[in-house]
Amino acid sequence: MQSNLQAMEKKSLHLNYTEFNSLDELKKDEQDLLAKAHQAVESSYAPYSKFHVGAAVLLEDDTIVLGSNQENAAYPSGLCAERVALFAASAQYPKLAVVAIAVTVHSEKSKINEPLPPCGACRQVMSEYEYKGGHDMKVILQGESGKIQIINRAEHLLPLTFNPDHLK
Numbered sequence: 001m002q003s004n005l006q007a008m009e010k011k012s013l014h015l016n017y018t019e020f021n022s023l024d025e026l027k028k029d030e031q032d033l034l035a036k037a038h039q040a041v042e043s044s045y046a047p048y049s050k051f052h053v054g055a056a057v058l059l060e061d062d063t064i065v066l067g068s069n070q071e072n073a074a075y076p077s078g079l080c081a082e083r084v085a086l087f088a089a090s091a092q093y094p095k096l097a098v099v100a101i102a103v104t105v106h107s108e109k110s111k112i113n114e115p116l117p118p119c120g121a122c123r124q125v126m127s128e129y130e131y132k133g134g135h136d137m138k139v140i141l142q143g144e145s146g147k148i149q150i151i152n153r154a155e156h157l158l159p160l161t162f163n164p165d166h167l168k
């Protein structure tokens, strides 16, 4: 049987991100956006999971749009904080690119000191708005407290992304 080893090319992907141990290591605008995400947690409606997520989206004109997770008795009808914030931003300011999003969490069950990794669906949506805006979207992640991770582009969180080009 003929081997296809010669045609095979092994590839790998690498994720670059920066980790900070304290808020003072962040730039002022990053600190401010993260503070807004912590504020957004307060409007979370999460009576089922008790897991309250806040997101703050920074637009290119410095407008900040907040979002928080909104749950529903019919569980799948709820939506994550990141998508609530991004959809609200795009609905209200359709012409403005998103330049950054910060995400934080407060759980009623335990204290979360690790950055919250956005779910796959939210990564897809971040990637879409990065494409739509034509601008890199910085992703800033923190738990209730503790270290902070910054990823310079949303698409880095979802390698080999399905994007609008695939529909052409």
Ligand code: THU
Binding pocket: 046, 049, 051, 052, 053, 068, 069, 070, 071, 078, 079, 080, 081, 082, 117, 118, 119, 122
């Ligand atoms: N959640 C978010 O809001 N963002 C994420 O990235 C992960 C999960 C919400 C959805 C649900 O309301 C709760 O957290 C538990 O999954």
